[in-house]
Amino acid sequence: MNRFSGTKLKQVNPHIPKYFVIVLIVSFILLVVCVIVSLVFGSKMVGFDEVIDGLFHPNTTSYDANIVRNRIPRTIFSLLCGVALGVSGALMQSVTRNPLADPSILGVNTGASLFVVIGIAFFNISSANQYIWLALVGAAFTTVIVFGIGSLGRNGATPIKLVLAGTATSAALSSFVTAILIPRSHTMEQFRFWQVGSVGSGSWDSITTFAPFLVTGVLIAILTAPALNAMALGDEAATGLGVRTGILRFASSLGAVLLCGAATALAGPIGFIGLLSTHVMRLVLGPDLRFVIPMSAISGAIILTLSDVAGRLIGSPGELEVGVVTAFIGAPLLITLAIRSKVSSL
Amino acid sequence: MKPEHVFEVDQIVAGYDHKTIIKEVNLVIPNNKISVIIGPNACGKSTLLKTMARLLKPASGEVVLDGKSIEKIPSKKLARTLGLLPQSPIVPEGISVADLVGRGRFPHQSLLSGWSKKDYEAVAEAMDIMNITKLANYHIDELSGGQRQRVWIAMALAQQTDILFLDEPTTFLDITYQVEILDLLTDLNHKYGTTIVMVLHDINLSARYAHNIFAMHSGKLMAEGKPSEVITSTLIKDIFGLNCQVIEDPVSGSPSVVPIGRHHINYS
């Protein structure tokens, strides 16, 4: 990977962003708050003592302490999904040089869903280990199609082209999802569980399944960040700086697909996290991906976990899918970005 | 000959969103003549034309046609006297040339009627003048830029107005087509006495084809009159900030501007 990051690249932006330290501290405080909130709130509230009991006194067997223990894997899982989706969004935005890129807006989530549904319906697949591979293939397949459609024509892939290609592809794929589901009530049951389950289905098992993909994806993101910084200046400028744009694009798209495909396989389609986390960070930290990527990971984790908690509270006594909550927060951001962007860049 | 009209611009102030572009312009359009508005970029020449064609409401002042403010004339009635060809008209997808030209007949038609004999004649006449009758059943997307521009002018002609405004009708065209379009407009003026007002970029072509020049700078009318009186090196220096010599165009005898840069000057 060193071939991406020659010494020249380091000069692109050697400075640590102004607010980096503050942002880092605030993010960690928020992260801790998130974890506590996620353990405490839910369809049943538990007291602080029980949280402590649940976490640190394995011998306590009170009802509330058990609830807390059950919420631990869910919380960790939602943090990890948030990391995956945040980094995936940041990668997609840099690869496409498109501020609106997000796995859900580009239809990659729906692609993953379709493949999972096909697996459940036609190949009797039922374990998370198998979901994940199907979802990855689906996500990769959709990414290729959407980027393909979006970058046809004169100006290459403009933001609006990609968004439209994503929306169209997503609409097409979700029609197929519905068509496959309707005649198969058993599949529908399973699929709805998968889809509605959201991060609620997070268990220690899903965390261990998730971990290798997450680590690989995040590693790719960190290693490609300096070269992606150079590519922000345009393909030609990047080539001039010694970046091999073809390989770089492939590697970082692969990272993005691994992350969002795996997250979708395990948690169901969750939208807008990539868009939200990256834009918040870019607003504060500026464009340097070496800082934006890790911070998007943290903010993705925070946003997703808080949304999950909100979903539990709003949907009480049941649960509101976290995807619905993130759409409520994310869609207004999409609208704001559409209003603020320059007409020419659309 | 087209009937006589009095078209006046009276103390017009106009612009966009609180930004004033036209500052108190007064002028009278000479009847049955070709007038050209010239001036540097952003001097307000297009804005003036748009205000005169009621695309833009003036902040103060009035545009008056035959003693009546154009805002008070019913829009369809006004459209039978006054036509405009915008700078970049929008091409509807897949429409045929004849149908597009026919849309110029809108102000003469009622809500539901089809094309009357008069409509057909007007369209045929406009297309004959612009020499595009053979293209009648082509789709507009199949045409070249020069042909398209002729189609748009034909549409404005089918409107059969006495006064015709054109906003940079020659921009984006090769020099051959520029001359062709200006020749056709001159034919139109000679044959029917149509009053033509246009914005042009090219000073030399303006000087050759215009009977009357309006020269603008920073939203104000700086000079008006015959090209031979208006186009002088002093005026060009004043409004364009360009040092130049004005010589006689060897073809038409109209004034012709020869710019003086910092290089390639072979006299002292």
Place this chain on the structure above:
Amino acid sequence: MRNNSVTYIMEGRQQRRRRWIIVTSILTALACILCLLMLLLGNTIYPIKDVIRTLTGEQIQGVSFAVNVIRLPRMLAGLFAGFAFGIAGTIFQTLFRNPLANPNVLGITSGSSATAVFCIVILQAGNAVISIASLIAGLITVIVIYGLSGIRGFSIGRLILIGIGVQAMFDALISYLMLVSAEQNLPAALRWLNGSLNGSQMHDLPPLIISVFILVPIIILLTKHLSILELGEQSAISLGVNTDITRMMLILSSVIMIALATSTTGPIAFITFLAGPIAKRLVGAGFSTIIPAGLVGANIVLASDLIGQFAFDVRFPVGVITGIIGAPYLIYLLIRMNQRGEL
């Protein structure tokens, strides 16, 4: 010379008009056949004779109930909703000069849909309230997306992106409402996210049918104005069209029809998007595509519903079928627009 030109132009135009008349007649005939099939087909296939007798008011054991209470409302809902979606869609596409700027993509249908769900689930409201509320929601959605996209200079791209965002929010809202409703069942969710004719009832239909009968004539009167608006703001004003009023009347009429159709059948996927371009392709350019688009819309809805009901072992709601037909077409259109550099 002049007369030759007139004849030449006239001939070309008459040819195009002939094509328009033929296409429109065929579409009308096709719609009639599909309507008849909707009445004939079902669990039991009744003879035409019996169906006609029940329609004229005779009581025939078994047939009367199936035809008058189940099949007729379903057929009428499909016919009028398809017609309304088709016309409203093509008006939007023409006004904004972009096939993607249709009420589906702009979130107007999901706005009406979400409101209808809200009225049903939360307020347990009656038909009148549902119609009026989804109508108001449709109008507000238009005003909001139009207003938002004008804040920093209007552009069609901005409008479409904002529409997509608004749609995402409404769809999320529908999901939420389905969740809190006690009867969270999939058929209902499908109806309000994809559109379905299942369970259409006679007493749901009057608002939609009346609005079509009042608004379509108004729209036809404005056909010529619409064709001038297509030339752009500046040309339209100089040809004597009062652009603001005309545009407002057209949008208002379209939104009313969309809202009422949506509150009856749900936002049947892609009809507002498909009908216009298909009609244009069929009739060619130069003549109005409004009526043909309405007919194309009705035909697609009726045909898709028949396919959904009878082509497979399972019954699919109409919106799933139109989604499967429509989405590939949307992608094809995107590819074509991209290649021509229209995006």
